[in-house]
Amino acid sequence: MGWKAAQKLIHHWKILRGDNVMIIRGKDKGETGLIKRVVHSQNRVIVEGKNLVKKHIKQGQGHEGGIFSVEAPLHVSNVQVVDPATGKPCKVGIRYLEDGSKVRVSRGIGASGSIIPRPEILKIRTTPRPTVVGPKDTPMDLVWEKTYDAKSGKGMPDL
Numbered sequence: 001m002g003w004k005a006a007q008k009l010i011h012h013w014k015i016l017r018g019d020n021v022m023i024i025r026g027k028d029k030g031e032t033g034l035i036k037r038v039v040h041s042q043n044r045v046i047v048e049g050k051n052l053v054k055k056h057i058k059q060g061q062g063h064e065g066g067i068f069s070v071e072a073p074l075h076v077s078n079v080q081v082v083d084p085a086t087g088k089p090c091k092v093g094i095r096y097l098e099d100g101s102k103v104r105v106s107r108g109i110g111a112s113g114s115i116i117p118r119p120e121i122l123k124i125r126t127t128p129r130p131t132v133v134g135p136k137d138t139p140m141d142l143v144w145e146k147t148y149d150a151k152s153g154k155g156m157p158d159l
Contacts, residue, residue, distance in 0.1 A: 010043050014092040014104065015081060018119025022089040023050060025078040032082055036071065044073035085112035092116060 015021065015035065022032045028050045037046040052069045059065030080089035083106040093107040104116040133139075148155035 008043070009040070010076065013038065013040070014094075015045065015076060015079065016119055016122060018121035019116075020082045020084075021045075021047060021079040022082050023047065023074065023078060024080055024089060026051065026074065035079075039073055042073065043076050045076055045079060046071050046073050047079065050074075081106070081116060083111055083114065084116060085114040086110065 033047040036048045053072045055070045083090040090106040090111040091108040
């Protein structure tokens, strides 16, 4: 990717995996669905069951070949989050509540200003954390060992 393309990447995403969105451009215009995957490097999203294209897949070891319908990515500008109160597409804004927590709210023409909840699917990790200690993991007794004392200066290297 060149520097020109890198400038056009979205840095602060307001659309998240698991959001209910409406497609506003393309062959599936007006249909709603859940976001299955977000491709940050291309500013694209994959909506579950929408924007289906035929794909020829070669037979390989462990899977059958043939022509399959798969979901193609849509540009993020072609989808909008659905307002939970009105059911219409809206823009997403950020607001802080009195307790200091940050929430997403619907905004735009005809938007209710209601809070858009964070999808529950985001709490489930796509890659599970390792549960067993590997050969390159540092033992916990070495991690918690105190190696520097600020008052006496013990543990500082001699330069």
